[in-house]
Amino acid sequence: MNSLTPLHVGPSHLRTLGPVSLAQGVYGARGNLELLACDAHDGLWVFWCNADLPTDPPADGDVGPGQWSDGLHFAAGDRYTRAQIVQSVLGPDHLEVLALTAQGILQSWYWSPEHGFLRRPTDAADSVRTFALAHEHGVLRVTTETSSGELRHFRSEAAGYPERSWADASEGPGLDDDALAALVAAGVAADDVEAGTARAARSTRGGGTLELTWRDAATGGIRHVAASLE
Template sequence: MLANSSALVGADRPTAGPVSLAQGVYGARGNLELLACDADDGLWVFWFNADLDSDPLETPDVPPGSWSAGLHFAAGHRYVDALIVQSTLGPDHLEVLALDADGVLQSWYWSPGPGFQRRETDAATHVVRFAAVHAVGVLRLTVEGAEGDAHHLVSTAAGYPERSWAPTATGAPLADEASARALIEAAGAASVGIAPGTARTAASTRDGGTTELTWRDDAGRIRHLGVPTRA
């Protein structure tokens, strides 16, 4: 696959750092949700219309096979990393964990109508790196501090949409940038450059199974490329 087949996401938006991508449930085939930190203030969310031209057209503002222009939220904080996942609760809400420049891991959720809302209880403090997995309304975290110390937290669906966090024995694996970089290179997309620390992978059901690759190129722009998942 050629490097120029990768798509630019939010090319005119001032974003920085790695991005997070998850498959949503909206549309006929499940859109893609991409979350990025603004370079100075707040967060950006972009979504990809994964439908085909032959599917019922529900979102004429974003044609099938295209990325949205982006929605800015969470103004008032500078963020260094953030993660988005599709929730089974709500129904079909989105979960966001956003690490601000002070090391506070904020907990957010999206619901129809109000949009993105920050919860009163943060997930953790004194964080420099984190990862999360979601299953049936339960979020499991791994958070790493400045000294390299890692611990795990869990939040069940009790009390949703609010969340509380408790220590647990297992969490989520931290990002494997080396493997993501290797997949980008194998897809022939590395000629545009891969900014250190930004290569990420996610899985989707698009086209019978797709590995969604995201990274920043040498110009600092967000790139997205979907490659078929190999059996």
């Protein structure tokens, strides 16, 4: 993999909790990147990266090609320990967010260009210690580990969107998503990565890219590097 230069995401003073989540969006000529992080004290942060090239037609907004935005804070009033974001085919082009509170409630949110981020009245699950989210054709699949160590699987169909209901399922995504080996292969020193924060997501830019994120072990800041899959 040919690694590009690591980028800082968010202000240097920002402190976050847990691993961040990254998904490829649909905006711009090449599909922007969306990154979700839990504030260490209150709420959530979302950042977006202009993934276009300088030679592409200018995108809306004030974020230049190859740069990350300053970030948007939302969901104030709750402290979160883990959150995931995925690009939805519904809406169209809405974003789906599941966010786990410190009290073990797995909240369900979505983003639309008209209203921004909105929390749904129905939560996905409770008594959750950790979780994993997957999306396919508007269907959300979730695996949770409860506070007692039990694995549970849930599924939410697209019917009735933007509202969602959750039903028990027989299977779901795996919980083991550590990407430290991929980071090391991309040239990042393992000692520079805060334990448990290395994550990877695939994007289509550059003919296929592994988008790697982690929190810096020394500063606590969010980092992102793109590694070619070619």
